[in-house]
Amino acid sequence: MADAEATARLRAGRREEGAMRAAVMTGPGRLDVQEVELLPLAPGRIRVRTGATPFCATDVMNADGVFGKEPPTILGHASMGVVEELGPDVMGVRVGDRVVVHGTAECGRCFYCARGRTDQCSVIFDRPDGPPPVARLADGSIATAAGNVGGYAEVMSVDARQVVALDSRLSDVELGLLGCGVTTGLGSVFNVAAVVPGSDVAVVGCGQLGLWMIQGARLAGAGQIIALDPDAGRRDRAVKAGATAVLDPDEADPVEQVRALTGGYGVTYALEAAGPALAQRQAVLMTHRGGTTVLTGCEPLGAKLSLPQVPVALHGRTVVSSQNGRVRMHHDIPRYVRMLEDGRLDASLVVSAEFALDRVEDAMEAARTHRTVIGVIVPR
Ligand SMILES: [Zn+2]
Ligand SMILES: [Zn+2]
Incomplete structure (x- = not known):
């Protein structure tokens, strides 16, 4: 035609x-x-x-x-x-x-x-x-x-x-x-960070990705799950999702707040789901020496992330990214569906x-x- x-x-x-x-x-x-x-x-x-x-x-x-x-x-x-x-x-x-x-x-x-x-x-x-x-x-x-x-x-x-x-x-x-949301959130926990049971996790940002990360960390058997978000409603959802502590990053330095909850050390894994470069830098610094930070957020194209050298290069921290949770879709999506079906994951949160x-x-x-x-x- x-x-x-x-x-x-x-x-x-x-x-x-x-x-x-x-x-x-x-x-x-x-x-x-x-x-x-x-x-x-x-x-x-x-x-x-x-x-x-x-x-x-x-x-x-x-x-x-x-x-x-x-x-x-x-x-x-x-x-x-x-x-x-x-x-x-x-x-x-x-x-x-x-x-x-x-x-x-x-x-x-x-x-x-x-x-x-x-x-x-x-x-x-x-x-x-x-x-x-x-x-x-x-x-x-x-x-x-x-x-x-x-x-x-x-x-x-x-x-x-x-x-x-x-x-x-x-x-x-x-x-x-x-x-996108479930795969990026859960894949960040299981595929990218590969959270070890009993270890402490911080989740920076409690939008949809953060709420899936919290649920994933709970399923992975994390020790403490410390969730950070300036929005009180999102912090409430974080608790329902399985966070063991919630923090308002605007109240005091979030890195110091996380260290205070972890014997002064910091967490083993920081999972970032916020976007701003400042939140990403804070996520890296709230891990202990040798810890791992997973980044998922992005600001507008061209935004830059700068990190202090010593905490990364000398103190053994790993910084990795998580594009769609590095899932293999035919392997991971059916498993995540089953976890939603049997109630181990809750989409209503x-x-x-x-x-x-x-x-x-x-x-x-x-x-x-x-x-x-x-x-x-x-x-x-
Ligand atoms: Zn998306
Ligand atoms: Zn290809």
């Missing part, structure tokens, strides 16, 4: 094959819900009817344009839904499968996947031609999708290498958390609101002002 004809149909409000509503970032801080037309599936791609997509801090930064996303782009970088159509050359997934759409693809063949570092897969990080086109807007322009997902939409076009099919009794909202697609701006505002821990967009 000619582009002009498709555009005319979209403008006339008539729905045709591929028409759907999506929240499109059309410029810094501008998020418009509009009718768009999903492009035909390229080889290796599948169409997924969206069930639930969390609105996480990364999406706020994407919406603000500080993370390098070029408009127009459909936001929502991890999601879940039901497979509706397979493009050419797709294997390993069927129409009707209920799938988690993971924030990080795993091709299994690139330089990084071959070295076991699926968290750095080239399918997401090395794209000389830019992110793949996903949908056509009414004005004829072509939209991409954040994280190659675009979950703030009724339908997603995603790479078949970034979905995990599951047979689970979890709700859509719970499963939607598996593509993390999810604090649900929003229809038309209320995506409210979801963004709630995330920006920390009124929600995590709001979830439910497009249907």
Whole structure:
């Protein structure tokens, strides 16, 4: 069909094959819900009817344009839904499968996947031609999708290498958390820090990642779990998640507060889920000599982290990063699902609101002002 004809149909409000509503970032801080037309599936791609997509801090930064996303782009970088159509050359997934759409693809063949570092897969990080086109807007322009997902939409076009099919009794909202929040939080504890039972852990920041880290540390058998957040409501949630002590980092030097609780030494593991470079530096310094700090947060592109040399270079501290928890999605996600199903993990501590697609701006505002821990967009 000619582009002009498709555009005319979209403008006339008539729905045709591929028409759907999506929240499109059309410029810094501008998020418009509009009718768009999903492009035909390229080889290796599948169409997924969206069930639930969390609105996480990364999406706020994407919406603000500080993370390098070029408009127009459909936001929502991890999601879940039901497979509706397979493009050419797709294997390993069927129409009707209920799938988690993971924030990080795993091709299994690139330089990084071959070295076991699926968290750095080239399918997401090395794209000389830019992110793949996903949908056509009414004005004829072509939209991409954040994280190659675009979950703030009724339908997603995603790479078949970034979905995990599951047979689970979890709700859509719970499963939607598996593509980024649960994996980054738990993977930081189990895969990256590899917390040893009985050792002391500090969690810096008690948003959704921090709350999953606390639950993970509890499951790992940590000794003390010291949670830090300036927000009293989030500190309450941290206690419910399993924190043994909560601290307000604005009340006194957080490093000194943590040392005071650990016989003057500091913790063995500091898990950072806050974002600001100051919080990351404090996380490193609240470990004892030889301790490990896991970083997950990011400020706008170009932000820098500086660390004092002696505590790191001479005092044996390890500083590592955790991109999506370094999970292997087909191995880790089904295990995390089982832990949610049998009640060892509690999603209700993390999810604090649900929003229809038309209320995506409210979801963004709630995330920006920390009124929600995590709001979830439910497009249907
Ligand atoms: Zn790969
Ligand atoms: Zn996320």
